[in-house]
Amino acid sequence: MSAIDACEPQVLRALQKDKWAVASKPFAIRTTTRTVYADCLLERKNNGKSEQAIILEVKCFSNPQADLVEFYSAVGQYQYYRAAVAANQSATPVYLAIPHSAYLRLMKDNAANIAISQNSIQLVTIDIVKEEVIEWFH
Numbered sequence: 001m002s003a004i005d006a007c008e009p010q011v012l013r014a015l016q017k018d019k020w021a022v023a024s025k026p027f028a029i030r031t032t033t034r035t036v037y038a039d040c041l042l043e044r045k046n047n048g049k050s051e052q053a054i055i056l057e058v059k060c061f062s063n064p065q066a067d068l069v070e071f072y073s074a075v076g077q078y079q080y081y082r083a084a085v086a087a088n089q090s091a092t093p094v095y096l097a098i099p100h101s102a103y104l105r106l107m108k109d110n111a112a113n114i115a116i117s118q119n120s121i122q123l124v125t126i127d128i129v130k131e132e133v134i135e136w137f138h
Contacts, residue, residue, distance in 0.1 A: 007060040007128050008039060011097045014131045015056075015124070019044055027055055029084045038081050038094070055094045056124075057081060061102030071112055074098075078121055093122055100125040100134040 012022060020042040027041040044052040059074040061067055074096060082094045098106075103125045106112045116123070116137075123137040 005039070005058045005060045006062055007099060007126075008058045010128045010131050011056075011058050011126050012040070014126045014133050015042060015097075017131065018133045020054075021045065023050075023053065029055070029081060029088070031084050031087055036081065036084060039097075041092075053092050055081065055085065055092055056097055057094065058097045059102075061098055061105070064105060067102065067105055068109075071106060071115075075115060075119060075121065079119060095122045095124050095136075097124045097126060099128045101128070103134075 016022075021044070023041045023043040025040040026037040027039070029036050029038060038055045039058045040056050042054050042056055043050045057074070057078060059070060061070050063070075078094060078096050085092055085094060103123065106116075115121075121137075123135075125134045125137075126132070127134050
């Protein structure tokens, strides 16, 4: 299993404020030869029944000078998780959660913007200080 990202507690509190509940932490995704672990499975419930579920991977981008390296890693990990979910014939969407400040830095790079678009990466950006969801990108 991978280490907990430094901003994960703030991200999860922000999502809990947005009516999401942690259903599994970490969340195991099995393939034919291995098991990988996304940070968590989140659910929204209505009258006690699961209404919506998402798989979440958190990346903090805590060092702006290492944004590109972390972006490479995040995109690859996200794509693998999404492929593993598809291999299991599951429709549960995978989201990458990042600080909004990191998102703003990444969007200054047109290649990063194109990579996010071409790879259909679903994002949720978080204000880490206020612990609030800023925006969902589907």
